[in-house]
Amino acid sequence: MTTTAPPAEGVAPAAEPAPRSGRARFHPLTVSSVERLTDDAAAVTFAVPDGLRDEFAFEAGQSLTLRRVIDGVEQRRSYSICAPAGSAPRIGVREIPDGLFSRWLTREVRPGDEVEVQTPTGSFRADPSRGGRHLCVAAGSGITPMLSVAATVLTNPDAAVTLLYGNRTTTSVMFAEELADLKNRYGARFELVHVLSREPRDVDLFSGRLDADRMRRLISLLVPLDDVDDVWLCGPLGLVEDARTVLGELGFPADRVHFELFYVDEPPPELHRDEPEAAGDASAVTVVLDGRTTTSPVARSVPVLDGAQRTRSDLPFACKGGVCGTCRAKVTDGEVEMRRNYALGPDEVAAGFVLTCQALPVTDAVTVDFDA
Numbered sequence: 001m002t003t004t005a006p007p008a009e010g011v012a013p014a015a016e017p018a019p020r021s022g023r024a025r026f027h028p029l030t031v032s033s034v035e036r037l038t039d040d041a042a043a044v045t046f047a048v049p050d051g052l053r054d055e056f057a058f059e060a061g062q063s064l065t066l067r068r069v070i071d072g073v074e075q076r077r078s079y080s081i082c083a084p085a086g087s088a089p090r091i092g093v094r095e096i097p098d099g100l101f102s103r104w105l106t107r108e109v110r111p112g113d114e115v116e117v118q119t120p121t122g123s124f125r126a127d128p129s130r131g132g133r134h135l136c137v138a139a140g141s142g143i144t145p146m147l148s149v150a151a152t153v154l155t156n157p158d159a160a161v162t163l164l165y166g167n168r169t170t171t172s173v174m175f176a177e178e179l180a181d182l183k184n185r186y187g188a189r190f191e192l193v194h195v196l197s198r199e200p201r202d203v204d205l206f207s208g209r210l211d212a213d214r215m216r217r218l219i220s221l222l223v224p225l226d227d228v229d230d231v232w233l234c235g236p237l238g239l240v241e242d243a244r245t246v247l248g249e250l251g252f253p254a255d256r257v258h259f260e261l262f263y264v265d266e267p268p269p270e271l272h273r274d275e276p277e278a279a280g281d282a283s284a285v286t287v288v289l290d291g292r293t294t295t296s297p298v299a300r301s302v303p304v305l306d307g308a309q310r311t312r313s314d315l316p317f318a319c320k321g322g323v324c325g326t327c328r329a330k331v332t333d334g335e336v337e338m339r340r341n342y343a344l345g346p347d348e349v350a351a352g353f354v355l356t357c358q359a360l361p362v363t364d365a366v367t368v369d370f371d372a
């Protein structure tokens with residue numbers, strides 16, 4: 001039996017895992033402001049004490065992971081930072097029905113509250129020193145890292161950004177005023193195209209779902225793709241897959257397409273093993289983290305991360321949905337099978353890295369090294 005991973009409630013980095021050097025750490029930060037963005041979304045800003053400024057310095061596009069204990073169980077969620085590099089870390093959160101974190105953050109958290117926040121992670125990040133032309137495509141709360149990317153790269157006078165932003169209606173647009181401010185400040189260097197699926201607009205092309213067909217037409221009409229240096233995508237899986245397909249069809253190099261997923265809501269595929277009768281047996285799983293080695297029995301139907309966390313509560317994780325890459329480790333002995341993987345590239349998988357939140361033990365003994 002496979003267990004279904006919970007969906008990632010927030011926006012979680014997917015393209016590559018966090019850097020392994022200088023492991024991210026949690027610190028209590030005080031909420032300095034909570035701004036309501038729409039009926040169901042808010043931006044939460046954290047005050048960083050002087051002694052932690054270097055640790056919380058972030059690059060445009062990176063994320064923060066928050067943690068809290070609910071009914072005795074530690075829960076974590078990752079949210080993209082929606083502020084330009086160099087400013088106080090701020091996250092944008094849209095409330096999800098029954099969301100353990102999103103309702104708390106959008107409805108209950110107040111300035112002065114203390115929240116456990118991990119130092120910034122994620123390699124979905126833009127370098128403002130390079131300038132260049134950028135195409136950003138986002139839907140819904142996928143705008144959060146895009147706001148950071150656009151506001152940061154545009155500080156370079158040699159940069160230009162086109163943002164295609166899909167929403168249902170005008171009232172559901174997050175950061176509408178800040179995007180308008182960016183447009184006022186940077187003029188022709190920032191082209192902003194709102195696409196609304198449930199609200200008619202003057203231009204027919206801007207009304208409807210931001211699907212593959214509309215993206216193809218918008219990009220062909222508005223974006224000189226030959227001049228684009230980098231493409232940044234953030235939204236649900238369908239939007240990211242559509243955009244990557246369209247960009248591939250138009251001949252844009254895949255290695256310059258950076259993407260981030262959120263809300264992966266499909267259950268992981270069932271695995272069909274050669275020896276299904278072994279699925280209920282336990283495997284001796286050894287984890288190595290910060291130089292410390294721990295071995296414990298883990299049922300073969302349980303992900304390595306979940307099983308090993310019973311004895312090693314310090315193992316890194318965030319989404320538990322195969323999206324963020326925080327739980328990445330290298331298999332140095334034995335074999336595991338991954339149920340889903342939206343975080344690791346083919347090179348990393350070939351080198352033996354796995355997402356431990358998605359890895360089921362296959363052999364009698366398995367060793368995974370988080371320090372590798």
Ligand code: FES
Pocket residue numbers: 316317318319320321322323324325326327328343355356357358
């Ligand atoms: S915890 Fe996010 S991919 Fe495993």
